[in-house]
Amino acid sequence: MKHSFLIAAPSSNSGKTIVTLGLIMALRNLNFNIQPFKCGPDYIDPLHHSQVAGVQSYNLDVWMSDEAHINAVYGEQMQKADIGIVEGVMGLFDGAKKDTGSSAEIARILDLPVVLVVNAAATAYSVAPLLYGFKNFNKNIRVEGVIFNKVSGDSHYQFLKEAAEDAGVVALGYIPKNDKLTLESRHLGLSLTENDQMLLAVDEAAKLIEQHVNLEHLLQITQREIVSFSNEERPVRKKEIRIAIAQDEAFNFMYPANVDRLKEIGDIMYFSPLYDNDITECELLWFPGGYPELFAPQLAANTDMLNAIRRFEKLGGRIVAECGGMMYMGKSVELKDGSVHPMLGLIDYETSIRNMKLKLGYRSVEIDRQLFKGHEFHYSTVSNDCAEKADAWVQTARGATADMAIYRTNNIWASYFHIYLGEKDKMENFIQMMLRGGSPM
Known part of the structure; x- marks a missing residue:
């Protein structure tokens, strides 16, 4: 048995990338081997994943490839890992056409539990209907937990936690508001200066996650058996x-x-x-x-x-x-x-x-x-x-x-x-x- 889950969000700019990177580092600090993945065609997030996880991050994309290939890539890469973390793309159900190619489709194909990252900077109990909708919109998608981002403090989190409980979603904890967690615009990123800033932000995120997110509960609700798929066997060829x-x-x-x-x-x-x-x-x-x-x-x-x-x-x-x-x-x-x-x-x-x-x-x-x-x-x-x-x-x-x-x-x-x-x-x-x-x- 291993642990695997998909980090998603109601929309872009909710903080799922910094939460994903922070979780990778926090779980590595507990001596787990992490295998990261990225939904969709993105090239930049996987580079950050790989740097923090110490292993190559793989893309899972249902438009560029078929379901058999996604299963094969996931199964192969998970063999040496303790925990698989799949970062979603855009909002959970946002695909190339409706939800086709979305993070939700990857979660369905791989039967992964979903952990939502919700930007709670300007809301409290009103997240209850939001969470309820995401949990019940598609019964084939298992929205199991939520991590709240940009939370003012413990009293603010109590409103959010009660909302999650009433929506039937496990509240796993929160990330406090913190200006150090901002990742700069990436279109010309990965210069040495920006890379150092990224690592500092990830280190800060990991510390906050260790303080305010129940990692033990996260692992409990994401435990599953990983199957190695062999339906893409390729013959051995001479390397000429x-x-x-x-x-x-x-x-x-x-x-x-x-x-x-x-x-x-x-x-x-x-x-x-x-x-x-x-x-x-x-x-x-x-x-x-x-x-x-x-x-x-x-x-x-x-x-x-x-x-x-x-x-x-x-x-x-x-x-x-x-x-x-x-x-x-x-x-x-x-x-x-x-x-x-x-x-x-x-x-x-x-x-x-x-x-x-x-x-x-x-x-x-x-x-x-x-x-x-x-x-x-x-x-x-x-x-x-x-x-x-x-x-x-x-x-x-x-x-x-x-x-x-x-x-x-x-x-x-x-x-x-x-x-x-x-x-x-x-x-x-x-x-x-x-x-x-x-x-x-």
Whole structure:
């Protein structure tokens, strides 16, 4: 028997991320092994989970993958853990279409009890109907407990506790109002300063949780048996391809399930475009998403690395570049101050963050008669665009046409698309497409 639960909220900005991170640290302080997960396609929260938990956090997304894959990922990763903590996305029932793809759907698929985080800063007994509604709206979803956030003190909590009891939900405790718990805007986050601030906030949250949340009761109501699912068995293949993945402060957003699949079909190594001056011998380079705009001067100054990658591509090496990696493939990156920094110039476009504009959402891409799913999230824009675009059919989760380009040459796949290839055979099909080469324009 182990413990596992899903942290959700009535809406975004309720505090579920800082509560999740605080719970991970508080339970680790009690010598439990924690396995974190994140509902949805987010890349940033899992990085924070991994840093605090000491193990890789995995995405569970019912739009980018099917239920069998979610069960497999969850079952596999829970084998070495004592406690599984799944952080939800947005409000509990918010999905791509109604509640499809929502945190509630993940809770249903995995039969997880739900612990709500409720922002109680401006309410008291009125949370009773709110909790009652969330508990009874869908009988397939087990809302078992609640942690109240931004509570004024014990007297305020007593009103909230009585409301929870009357709604049939276990009140597990509260987090007092505390300015130290604020996590800053993350769109250009993960700089060293912001990372230190995040860790300080998590440490403070863990201390408050240890004082005001009944962790023993939380574990009592979340005890369950974890089954290891084997319905995604993959045959053992010869590792005949060598793949080098960029990994440093500039490039760090890659779905861990993708890396797991790559390890099954190739030998994996890592390199740093920021600090290394050459790349190891390989057949394919993979540049994940990240923050190249925060390190544009350093990337531009590392001419040895730029030239090594250019030689690799000229000699027929294959390259996959996601989002931040795509920015690195272009001619240059323009920063907010108007400065322009040269990049690889392997594809004839430029990118800029001078006039930042958020674009995000699920994307499906049909190319070479294959369908791939993933997510788009970025603030940069493409300027001086080029004609090197694949004939790809790109849609949103609701079936509308999306204008996200796939840049494709004989050797390169580059796009703002964070592609999800964790499901059975998806990665192998994608790699085979890359190795065949050719620009389907």
